[in-house]
Amino acid sequence: MGDRFRGTESREVLSVMEELLPSQLRDVLTAIDADPRAPVRVVLSGPPGYGKSTALAAVARHYRAAAVTVVSREDLKEGKPAADAVVLIDDADTLAPDEQEVLIDLAAGVSRLVVTHTPGAAGFVAAELLTSVTRHVRLPGWTVQDVARFAGRPLGSERAAAVQRATAGVPRLVARCLAAPVVDELIDELRSELDQLGEQGTTYLIVAGVAGGRDIELLAVALGGSRDDVSAVVDRVRGAGLLAADDTVPPVVARAVRDHVGVDRMLTVLVRMLEALLVAGQPVLPIARELQRLGAGGAVVREGLEAAAAEVVLDDPAIAADLYAAAARGGSSRTRLAPAWARAAVLSGRLDLALRLGDELLGSADPTARHRGALVVGTVMARRGDLARGAELLRWSGEPGALLLADLAGVALGEVAAEEQTVAGTPVPAYGHVAGRLLDGIRESVTGRSEAALTTLLASADTAEATGMAHLLPDSPAALTATVALHAAEFDLAHGVLTRAAVSERHELLLGWTAMLRGDLATAETHRSTVQERAGRLPPRDELFLRALELGLARRADTPDATRGSWAGAYEAMMRQPADLFSLLPLGELLIAAARVGEGFRVAAHRERAFELLTRLGRPMLWSAWLDWSVFHAAVVSGDRQAARDAIENLTGHSTSGRLVPAFAAAGAQWLAVLDGVIDVEAVLAGAGLLHRAGLSWDAARLTGQAAIRATDRTAMTTLLRAVKRFPSAVSGVAETAASALAEPPALTPRESDIGRLVVDGHTYREIGELLHISGKTVEHHMARIRAKLGAQDRRTTTALLSGILGDE
Numbered sequence: 008m009g010d011r012f013r014g015t016e017s018r019e020v021l022s023v024m025e026e027l028l029p030s031q032l033r034d035v036l037t038a039i040d041a042d043p044r045a046p047v048r049v050v051l052s053g054p055p056g057y058g059k060s061t062a063l064a065a066v067a068r069h070y071r072a073a074a075v076t077v078v079s080r081e082d083l084k085e086g087k088p089a090a091d092a093v094v095l096i097d098d099a100d101t102l103a104p105d106e107q108e109v110l111i112d113l114a115a116g117v118s119r120l121v122v123t124h125t126p127g128a129a130g131f132v133a134a135e136l137l138t139s140v141t142r143h144v145r146l147p148g149w150t151v152q153d154v155a156r157f158a159g160r161p162l163g164s165e166r167a168a169a170v171q172r173a174t175a176g177v178p179r180l181v182a183r184c185l186a187a188p189v190v191d192e193l194i195d196e197l198r199s200e201l202d203q204l205g206e207q208g209t210t211y212l213i214v215a216g217v218a219g220g221r222d223i224e225l226l227a228v229a230l231g232g233s234r235d236d237v238s239a240v241v242d243r244v245r246g247a248g249l250l251a252a253d254d255t256v257p258p259v260v261a262r263a264v265r266d267h268v269g270v271d272r273m274l275t276v277l278v279r280m281l282e283a284l285l286v287a288g289q290p291v292l293p294i295a296r297e298l299q300r301l302g303a304g305g306a307v308v309r310e311g312l313e314a315a316a317a318e319v320v321l322d323d324p325a326i327a328a329d330l331y332a333a334a335a336r337g338g339s340s341r342t343r344l345a346p347a348w349a350r351a352a353v354l355s356g357r358l359d360l361a362l363r364l365g366d367e368l369l370g371s372a373d374p375t376a377r378h379r380g381a382l383v384v385g386t387v388m389a390r391r392g393d394l395a396r397g398a399e400l401l402r403w404s405g406e407p408g409a410l411l412l413a414d415l416a417g418v419a420l421g422e423v424a425a426e427e428q429t430v431a432g433t434p435v436p437a438y439g440h441v442a443g444r445l446l447d448g449i450r451e452s453v454t455g456r457s458e459a460a461l462t463t464l465l466a467s468a469d470t471a472e473a474t475g476m477a478h479l480l481p482d483s484p485a486a487l488t489a490t491v492a493l494h495a496a497e498f499d500l501a502h503g504v505l506t507r508a509a510v511s512e513r514h515e516l517l518l519g520w521t522a523m524l525r526g527d528l529a530t531a532e533t534h535r536s537t538v539q540e541r542a543g544r545l546p547p548r549d550e551l552f553l554r555a556l557e558l559g560l561a562r563r564a565d566t567p568d569a570t571r572g573s574w575a576g577a578y579e580a581m582m583r584q585p586a587d588l589f590s591l592l593p594l595g596e597l598l599i600a601a602a603r604v605g606e607g608f609r610v611a612a613h614r615e616r617a618f619e620l621l622t623r624l625g626r627p628m629l630w631s632a633w634l635d636w637s638v639f640h641a642a643v644v645s646g647d648r649q650a651a652r653d654a655i656e657n658l659t660g661h662s663t664s665g666r667l668v669p670a671f672a673a674a675g676a677q678w679l680a681v682l683d684g685v686i687d688v689e690a691v692l693a694g695a696g697l698l699h700r701a702g703l704s705w706d707a708a709r710l711t712g713q714a715a716i717r718a719t720d721r722t723a724m725t726t727l728l729r730a731v732k733r734f735p736s737a738v739s740g741v742a743e744t745a746a747s748a749l750a751e752p753p754a755l756t757p758r759e760s761d762i763g764r765l766v767v768d769g770h771t772y773r774e775i776g777e778l779l780h781i782s783g784k785t786v787e788h789h790m791a792r793i794r795a796k797l798g799a800q801d802r803r804t805t806t807a808l809l810s811g812i813l814g815d816e
Contacts, residue, residue: 408439595637
């Protein structure tokens with residue numbers, strides 16, 4: 008363990024050492040101090056290098072401080088000690104037979120016995136030494152905090168963590184690592200110890216350092232010996248203190264081994280081990296990745312890389328894609344690898360790579376390969392957002408399951424939803440059954456049966472996740488299910504299916520949309536920023552959802568500058584994504600944003616194509632309602648009252664089992680009345696209540712708040728503002744503050760009152776300054792204080808509140 012463990016330490020160092028002992032052992036030391044004559048039976052266990060001798064020395068110090076005679080291992084040959092002595096034996100498993108007999112005899116007559124023991128060591132821990140009150144204390148590896156405490160000098164958290172990782176918390180290695188000026192010096196020290204282990208010892212460390220050392224049979228193959236040889240080698244390496252408690256190899260030791268044996272020896276050992284694992288049908292991922300890192304080649308290595316990729320494709324598809332790439336560089340057939348490689352690429356979000364692999368298959372002379380390429384490229388194109396091209400290729404592939412996917416894409420593009428087709432006499436692959444359920448669900452959503460549609464889609468999503476087939480589909484079943492659920496305002500259902508599904512940018516974006524539509528803007532922003540930070544270049548459909556989410560959040564936060572800042576990117580994303588059923592939600596936000604920035608003409612063509620698509624499908628309300636609601640708000644912003652009335656008319660008079668369409672119709676009618684200056688408090692609250700029950704708390708709060716600030720009657724204004732707090736959202740907090748301001752009007756200074764009256768009369772800040780003989784800047788400062796007192800965020804709300812407060816003066 009180094010000089011700090013040899014018993015010559017200062018009192019301060021000894022205190023630190025004892026602080027690092029396990030709490031059970033510190034309790035023993037406390038008990039010794041309290042009553043050194045009390046019975047004690049302890050077995051201290053831990054691998055070599057974990058401080059067993061140091062811990063035993065601490066026990067001895069406490070007994071000697073109490074003037075108790077201590078019998079150590081060296082005393083066993085000198086005859087029987089006094090009856091009141093305490094027996095402390097280090098490394099009991101290494102005692103010679105005659106020493107064992109003495110210790111057994113001694114243990115029968117003493118009440119205080121502490122021995123140390125190495126777990127797994129072949130040796131002696133006699134049953135006669137143990138009683139029912141024996142305490143077993145295992146010495147653990149050190150934590151980062153332990154490393155910092157042991158250093159005895161200021162040690163940054165990053166440095167302490169680096170030392171702990173490099174040494175796996177093995178106390179002996181920690182001490183040596185901290186004592187060495189540079190890591191290379193410790194590596195050199197360890198290399199000299201590796202020489203003493205011999206070839207078999209270093210071979211074991213090579214294998215265990217990469218793949219662990221649990222399978223004795225396979226280790227025997229690597230070592231070129233028998234099971235007994237493996238056990239002996241492991242004992243020798245363990246005894247050298249070069250392993251962690253779980254027999255893994257600490258990184259600093261693994262590096263020393265690599266430097267010591269050289270690359271050629273590493274390759275020889277690892278390839279031999281890889282071959283044995285492949286023959287045995289056991290996992291090869293760790294060894295294959297190390298061979299990949301070392302740049303190894305050959306048939307066995309290629310086979311290992313492919314096997315490792317297949318192992319990890321579902322857990323970490325990015326690694327699988329890299330392994331397939333390495334196998335291809337090593338000489339494996341790209342055509343043979345392409346289907347599985349493309350699968351890994353799709354699962355890891357590398358759609359461009361999957362597209363290239365599919366194109367290679369399409370260019371193959373082998374008809375089977377070309378059909379596989381059509382399936383890959385069609386799936387990827389559809390997933391990127393080009394459903395028309397994707398459907399064309401999926402149909403050309405000729406696979407029954409792909410034909411169902413092509414029909415699904417056709418419905419999303421507005422093709423008449425025909426009855427389900429079956430391919431007689433042709434077996435449908437497993438993913439085709441999922442595709443069929445998805446197709447049924449989307450068809451049901453178009454015919455207006457939202458509950459049936461969601462039931463079918465949920466079943467397909469569960470099946471796809473359970474079978475790992477979602478990558479074969481143009482969109483994940485979870486994403487399609489969530490999209491339908493959002494259109495039906497089934498926000499809890501959307502959230503549930505997305506959180507159960509595998510993590511992806513699209514799922515994260517839809518979670519953001521779920522939160523935004525129900526008024527939880529903070530959560531929506533968290534999902535948005537997660538995608539922004541984590542993702543690189545997004546597929547066109549995902550880019551559209553991201554940019555439209557930014558616009559939606561800016562609108563709901565009432566930040567016009569943010570809307571203008573996000574508009575250009577959102578417009579470009581819209582131009583890259585053809586209109587289809589699954590992109591109607593983001594298109595709606597773009598319509599409103601375009602009106603806010605005065606560029607409605609730029610989205611007119613997309614809007615018309617979307618409505619043409621819906622018309623071809625019979626104007627299904629589940630898919631039309633949100634777009635009509637967005638068109639209504641865009642018309643309100645642009646001042647086109649007739650277009651607003653037409654949009655609400657499209658939402659009126661429909662028989663539907665859902666809550667969304669009636670809520671839009673009633674709330675829209677009240678919006679129109681409010682804009683015309685007719686404030687019917689009961690009707691407004693009824694419409695807002697319908698929106699709230701449909702899950703749209705922000706929309707409910709917005710309607711009620713806007714009605715309040717347009718009300719000329721102070722009582723009506725106060726009633727409406729107080730009602731807003733029933734609809735928790737960003738709007739309701741402002742409205743509640745404003746309601747309090749009306750109930751208990753803040754004290755305005757005479758100057759603030761003068762400025763307030765002129766603001767209510769419609770004067771600009773410059774005009775007010777001229778009338779009051781002050782600068783426009785001074786007027787702005789006064790208005791900032793007034794807004795703070797009123798709890799208002801914008802000029803319209805401020806003006807309405809000032810009208811209510813100053814109207815009676």
